[in-house]
Amino acid sequence: AMFLGDYSEAVGVMLFYRVGEYLQERAVGSSRRSVSELMSLRPEAVHVKKAGAVDDVPPSEVLPGSLIEVRPGERVPLDGVVTGGCSVLDTSAMTGESLPVEAGSGSSVLAGYINGQGVLEVRTERDWRHSALARVQELVEAASGRKSPLEGRLSSFSRIYTPLVISIAALVFLLYPLVTGGSWADGLFRALVLLVISCPCALVLSIPLGFFAGIGRAARQGILLKGSNYLDALRKVKTVVFDKTGTLTEGVFSVDEVLPRDGVSPEELLYWAAHAELSASHPLGRSIVKAYEGTLFPDRVAELVEVTGGGVSARVEGRPVLVGKKSFLQEAGVRTEEGEDRGVTVYAALDGILLGCLRLSDRVKPGAERAVRKLRELGVSNLVMLTGDSSSAGTEVGLKLGMDEVFCGLMPAGKLEHVRRLKPETGLLAFVGDGMNDAPSLAAVDIGIAMGGVGSDTALQAADVVVMKGDPLAVPLGMM
Incomplete structure (x- = not known):
């Protein structure tokens, strides 16, 4: 344009480019600052x-x-x-x-x-x-180095459009004198005019503006993107791999079933178990106390003894109560039913006689089932869950949510190995996780999505997208 003397056109092109790049960088920079604020620094002493x-x-x-x-x-x-x-x-x-x-x-x-x-x-x-932490960091660095960069829509377009336009301009320059009999100078002039008019100024400005609006809207919904290219890439995801604890489930146990023996009511079983666990510090004990809906009387509890790895013994209303594992009650002389326990089972006994048992499970997040349904509707063909949990706990959650595959008992390196094996032939692979054990997988996949509300700083750094509220429903929302 400057060679032709059209200086205003040349300035306009460069201005459009700079404005577009500025808007895009501003949107991405805002997301990165939000992610930085989300990370908490822990003492290193x-x-x-x-x-x-x-x-x-x-x-x-x-x-x-x-x-x-x-x-x-x-x-x-x-x-x-x-x-x-x-x-x-x-x-x-x-x-x-x-x-x-x-x-x-x-x-x-x-x-x-x-x-x-x-x-x-x-x-x-x-x-x-x-240490184990240092090994996780090494896995993250190695996975990040092997990760293929994702192109933005404008980069993909220009990769085809730019050489095509230059080739056409070259043909105009070479063929114009031969076809029309005009001079080479006229051919050069017309080739340069073609280059100027073919410059997609509107596209150069509109695409970054579109990303700016998209990233801003996602941020208002609590979804932070570390690059504009991930906004476009989310639409191409065909396989989504989820971590379980803290991602699909809350990591907090709740009482699912109250199973009293004959002659014992569920309220009675919960009353004695909740009072025995009233001052206990174990998370399962706190879940049992929370499950009891009646009035609690701390003054009725005495002689509380907590046995690590076993359970608790206490005197409630002057009567001995035992709450804990089957083996803990058996060692105290309580007769229990034979058979293998399903999931997490806690037994309770009063005066040396079994009252019944309570079954607890890790509570599934409210938005998890809806998230799975939405992903199916958006065309995601493969949904997988990876977890370090036991096979029984992991499989139960996977079946409840309708996962295609579930893999249990995995350490960080095992998760990374499975993620690499699950790479689809078409489309992109996204991994959704929250803990340090998920960081290598978050760094290795096409798009790593971290649960920011509960996630570790290592996971947040390794991820490409951060869900501020930790709601799995935000994953399909970001793809829409």
Whole structure:
């Protein structure tokens, strides 16, 4: 355009390009700032015990064989073995296991587990560079390096349109003098005019404007995109892989069934079990207390003893009550029914006689079933669930939601392996997760979607799309 002397056209083209790029960068930058604000920084100090004193030391400086202290609510900083204390650990971020795990002397723990109660004394077995957390970070970096970049719609269009227009302009320059008998200068002039008029200024401005509006609308609905290309790519997804705990389920157990023995009412069974668990710290105990709809009387409970990995014993209204695993009651001399338990089952006994049992399960999120139906309607042909949970718990949730395939008992490397195997021949693959154990898979797939409301900072960094409220229904919403 400048060669032809049409300076206003040249300035206009460059201005349209810059405005379009600015709007697109502004929309993406807004999403990235929101993701940064969502991430919480955790303390990076390890409580190392030396000569009776406790010093706070950076994880990178703690040597194998050191004795460390993990306090309630803290994340285990290094892999090791418990040498003192007992507690209940939340391992869902690393393994995906929704059920809390009891830990006592001799129990192995991995970096990333969350200590729920009590102070643990841990003898470290590996330094920070070789810990479970560090290995997850290495998997994320390796997966990110192997990930194919996704093109935006304008890039895909220009890859075909640009060489096509230049080829036509070259033909005009070469054929015009031969066909019309005109001069080569006229041929060059007409070829340059073709290049100027074929410049898609409206397209250059309208596509970034469309992305700007789309990313802004998604952000208002709590869906943050780290790049405009992911907005377009979401429409091409044909396979969606879900993590279970924290993604499709809430990671919080609730009482599904109350199964009293003959002659015992469900209200009576819940009354004694809830009072025995009233002051217990185990998450299952809190779920039982929540399930009881009657009035609770703390003054009627005495002599509460909590046995890690077993259950609780207490005196309620002066009568002995036991609540816990079948083996815990059997060791106390209570006769229970034979047979294998389904899911998570808690037994209760009064005066040494079995009252019945309670079945608990990880509660499915309200929007999970609707999300699966919507994805089917949008043309997603394959829905898969991966989980670190046991086979019985994972399969039950998968069947309830109508998943095509369910794979259970997977660690981070196992999830990554399955994700790579599930890559469809046509269309794109999306993975939806929330924990650190999901981060390698989030980084490896075409589109990684992290649940921001409950997700770890590692998962948020590895993902391409962040769902702020942690609602699975937002996944099909982002594809519409």
